[in-house]
Amino acid sequence: MAGEPGGLWAGVAPLVASHLALVLVALAIAVAIGMPLAVALVRRPRLAASVVTVAGVIQTVPGLALLTLMVPVIAASHGLGVGVSSFGFAPATIALTLYALLPILRNAITGLRGVDPVAVEAARGMGMAPWQLLRLVELPLAAPVIAAGIRTASVWTVGTATLATPIGQPCLGNYIFAGLQTRNWSMLLIGVVCAAALALGLDAILAATERAVSRRPRGRLVGPAAAFAVLAAVVLGVLPRLPASSPEARPTAAAAPIAGRERVTRVRIGAKTFTEQYILAEVLRQRLAGRHLAAAVVESLGSNVVFDALRRGDLDIYVDYSGTLWTTQLGRDRGAPRWQILAEVEGHVAGEGVRSLGPLGFQNAYALAVRRDTATRLGLRSVADLARYAAGLALGADYEFLSRREWTAVRTTYGLGFRRTASFDPALLYEAAARGEVDVISAFSSDGRIAAYDLVVLDDPAAALPSYDAMILLGPRVAEDPEVVCALAPLRGALSVDLMRRANLQVDHDHATPQDAARSLIGAAAITETCGPGAR
CATH class of the missing domain: 1.10.3720.10 (MetI-like)
Structure with a gap:
């Protein structure tokens, strides 16, 4: 839009x-x-x-x-x-x-x-x-x-x-x-x-x-x-x-399904409820447009809703995170080596008829972050250090975090017990920390607001939190379509965390549109084309 x-x-x-x-x-x-x-x-x-x-x-x-x-x-x-x-x-x-x-x-x-x-x-x-x-x-x-x-x-x-x-x-x-x-x-x-x-x-x-x-x-x-x-x-x-x-002022509506293995001319892209997802959905749309494929974007979907919609064919493409799928779809409550999470997640989604095009090159992992003055005053370097002071601190989190397995794992691994917990919209979470409404927040590692608000991300020495590689998932209708794959496969490994942070900050801090941030991200990314010009 x-x-x-x-x-x-x-x-x-x-x-x-x-x-x-x-x-x-x-x-x-x-x-x-x-x-x-x-x-x-x-x-x-x-x-x-x-x-x-x-x-x-x-x-x-x-x-x-x-x-x-x-x-x-x-x-x-x-x-x-x-x-x-x-x-x-x-x-x-x-x-x-x-x-x-x-x-x-x-x-x-x-x-x-x-x-x-x-x-x-x-x-x-x-x-x-x-x-x-x-x-x-x-x-x-x-x-x-x-x-x-x-x-x-x-x-x-x-x-x-x-x-x-x-x-x-x-x-x-x-x-x-x-x-x-x-x-x-x-x-x-x-x-x-x-x-x-x-x-x-x-x-x-x-x-x-x-x-x-x-x-x-x-x-x-x-x-x-x-x-x-x-x-x-x-x-x-x-x-x-x-x-x-x-074209950017389009309605975010789903297109009608296309039966069988007909040639795909229109796809449906999903996005969850935060800035990075809006930007990545636009990256996908703009890449598909380069292969002359029309796309409708369905935004602000819940984590479980969006994967179920992809699996059933109500959506065709979206970007998810290996750690999210590890906990929500595989039901795991502990972290594991990064390679293992990727391998098991890709195997699981393949069993659901969903194809992974592999990681985009960056992680958007959950992490606990504090203001720099709080970290200096209490000598906080890791979540283990935080455990000694948690009883006197307030934790702010996004809507999902406090009910997810990741929070259970962190809380039990480090014995965290905060004085107060509060849920915030992700758009307001970092500002709440900066203004002192809460002392600790559940941050996202690829979020540019960590630097903008001068927050300190605490280490996770026990690896209680899983890795969160961003990965493109294709639904059954487009999993084998050569034009869709040609448009999106070159994104594999092309987006660094620094580029993603910069794009997120453009929207969250500089008030750019997701469309503009996506164009900048594509222009700065190390994308190597693997196919010739689009056939359509």
Whole structure:
């Protein structure tokens, strides 16, 4: 995506369309489930209380957790028995539908129970059948309360939908996550403003609908219905067709699968939720473009989500780290020699149908780092030294570290017990250390901010942490494609840790875009081409 505001605004259009489509589908399903369920439960108070309680419990689950949980649920059910992808739209829709159910169901039951008994008795006295009573009396009288529930659900759903980015669903969360990670505040602000505007727009339309049904003449519904139709037509019909200002202002969406061994012309690149991954995804995209291969980038994915998506064919390419795969996929809780980790990881992923093109030439290993003044004052050179003072220090870590096997290994190997631990977004972690909010952080060895903030990386003499060689992984669809291999194989061993640190610092400190940092990285790397010009 382009770094200038004009390019960002051009790139946001398809994300707004995708976001609204996700919200509308989830709301429609929630209404289709919630309304009949409310009708069935309204005269069964005990059962209704139990069902509403279950819906309320679902609301207590953090949004990101519920969205992520849908991925293994759908995968375990073999795509719900009909081959639905466990990545992207389907899990996001199911999670958002569950989130939207509570206000719709609760308001529908409350509205139906609140219908004036006199009106009901009068209708029965006129000889109305139960279904006529429901359609002509109870639902119209309960409509304002029901509309208020749908209105509440719509605002909740628009906000929660921004969290669908880590499971591969393009939405406004793409700008919010990427803007936060790369400290591109314009991108972040545009994502937030668009999400807020979408929520306010839907709320205004549904508020008008609520007022109209309260007054009951059907003609009053024409205005809100027309406004909703125009909004849907513009966002779903017009915005996706607007041209992006540049190839970099493209939507980060997955392309449709291509069956069999057809020639690959379009690939899907994955990226996790931190700066280096955005840069490396751009390196891959730009290299593929040199072989005339189009690429779509799906950003801000979780570690387990991205590998599962590659293995299943929902993604084609991404860069992972040998140590991450060692712990998450092989389940190892101790380090090993670097060569052994690489060999075992490559053997394991090959058994999953995934091809490794080998290490890129640098490691991005977990490490514990402290401010230089703290290291000098306490005489810290290694994690073993840190153990003596940990009880009086605070540890800051990224979202994953404290729940990963690496932390368990470090903690038990050195007997670490910190006074306090806190999780931070990786974009804010180093700043928290520099400002003294925490004393120790889980740093990344290829991060340029280690030098920028004058932090000291502590040695790991017991080798509790594994090595983390960056490596390109190819999914089953492209593993044997000669053009893809020709584009990416020359990157093997070509990127030094110094070059990667410099590229990371360009984005994190100098506020360059990942696209610009990737171009600089490719230009400075020692790349030896092994194939002739692209055939396409």
